[in-house]
Amino acid sequence: MRAVRLTVATAVATVAALTAVTGCTEKSDAKGEGSGAIKVTATDESCKVSATSFPAGHVELAVENKGSRVTEVEILFPDDRIVSERENIGPGTKHTLTAEVKTGDYRIACIPGMKGKGFRKDVKATGGKAPAKRDPRLDKAVAAYRQYAQAQADETLPKVKTFTDAVREGDVDAAKKAYATSRIGWERTEPVAESFGNIDPKVDVREDGLEDGQDPKTDWTGWHRLEKALWKDGKIGSREKELATLLDKDLKDWQQRVGKAEITPTSMANGAKELLDEVATGKVTGEEERYSHTDLVDFKANVEGAEQAYDLLKPVASENDAALTKELDRQFAALDTLLDKYRTDKKSYDFTAYDKVAKADRKELSDAVNALAEPLSKLAAAVVK
Template sequence: MQRLSRSRLLALAAAGVTATGLAACGSDDDTATTGGSGAAATTAGGSSQRVAVTIGDGGCEPATASVRSGAVTFEAKNPSSSQVDEFEVLNEDGIILGEKENLAPGLSGNFSLTLQPGTYVMNCILAANGEDDPHYGKAKLTVTGGSVATPGDADDPALAKAVEQYKAYVERETAELVRGVAPFVAALKGGDLQGAKDQFGPLRMHYERIEPIAESFGDLDPQIDARVNDVADRAQWTGFHRIEQILWTKDTTKGTERYATKLQKDIGALAARVKQVEIQPAQLANGALGLLDEVANSKITGEEDRYSHTDLADFQGNLEGARKAFELLVPALKERGEGELVTTIQARFADVQEGLDAYRRKTPLGFALYDELTDADRKRFSQQIDALAEPLSLVAGKVLH
């Protein structure tokens, strides 16, 4: 987990919103209306409107915006603020439909959504503060017009099969998570320190493979996977990383018992919710890209598993989850004449995997500890991930048009 409030990409179907690739951008005749000084909205290519948002110490600028229903691309930039680093769009139920994280001063980012008529919220916040941030819920987005079709044709056999297979994959991984947490909890409660440490990384890999789904359930994800800097009140910190901190810094299982009980309960709740989730084709592509963001912004820095240094197993889990989602979309991509794009992405997945394979070890974790990575390794991995993310970011737009 990167943040307390992260993108819930796979909640979009239930909310009537689908994340789409930037290839869906619209014609120059499309316009969006924004309010507030310095606000701007422009368009480019297809039927997507653009809303430009500046994040700063005062929150979002503009404070109000209006667009027509349909495809909307949000472009967020942070000129200089160190108090705000994340832009989010939420529906009326408080579900995060899309966001851009890690917007340090001088950085910008974008994402696209298909929005139905209604009222939405735009937040520009310091992600570490989450809903406690004073800017939370300050900006208003109004979507006018009539209902629009959700991108992606559910009757497309290739896409329908991809969605069906991906949901089955997520359910299998969640079932493995449920099975694996039982002996982990038993080791914690039984005082088996080494046994608990040996199980920690391998168990988390199941969670890392399905993070886009897990993140769609906003209350469960922080309870299961928050890091200490993701929670405003440390007394409320629970989950994997709370247990990790005790195991490795105190070198004991004592004090983990109540967190173990809650972790098992939360994972059980996750498994129940996964069976009810609805998935749209675009969410496979955007979920894959989100998993690579996890690697680029968290795993590669060593801050995710900062006590155990088991980050490379998380890295592998994210990579496998991203590759699975992409591979299920390959038939649809090939039907659309995108064989060259498929070949490029597959080769770049292989490059990242080859680099990671060099750090496999015959240990319970299966990988070296993060400490073995050199600066050159981190630089190479970052470059390979960036090279993979570039063509992968095109997939959603390709399969939906």
């Protein structure tokens, strides 16, 4: 889930997590002037781009957030589909976004507060020298990941129907039982869904992630609206039954569009990093599943999705940067082992309710996520060396 509005209670913890996950000004993965990267300077009021025309192929954006709010930078097709993105860029931090683009028109967007369309610059990827032929193993990785994303969508729909059938029947207990399981496939492949632009806000937005001017009573839809009804309100009315049917419809749309998603090796690598950012800014804080406290189910699914993308890219990445993949192997294993401590049934997706996880244990989980996110941010560059 993309949009986040910080509450006073979580602001300090979330900013600390963002700094750890995304890097600070002094220790940045962004390249400086003269590196060939396109400089993108984001503020609260603008998005400045150093070059509006560049050769097609592998493109690097050296992003600096000079604003006062967490921001997001995206490379977009003209129809607003996302080519690649970097979310949760903290104030005063720098990052490199590596993407693969074909000849054509694009937009670079800076989105302060990670809500709305932000500020945009039209750019163009030009022809010229033919790009180096892609390693066939990367084409195989993309094909395998596309199959994985489609399988997750296909497997999600019947699980969602179990959930929405219970809502339509007014069975609160059955709906609660089916809720977390219905979200696993989505959470494993969320960056693919977000690339379409208009599906994520329909099915996975939280109340405080609504756009300015939207009314929660009429404009809030999806899983989290039903989550609130089930756990906070404890009842199901006619509106919730309508929303259950709408959730089925919106997720069917997602399932049918997954096969058409624009997927590249760099978008896979960046997507894996986005999934870790999702954990750091939503699951570890307890903000994502604030009523059901099923955050650890989402947490595990995010990590599994990131690991799947990494495993498919690893044959190439390990040749280009063996030290990086060795560290990633170690950190993924450490985080998986730590998460298993909270698994109440090793054969299923039953985890400890997150409101029962002590503050010190949450800190341990956060540290493990940060330890993985830092090397994972380098995966895209390792793939295209």
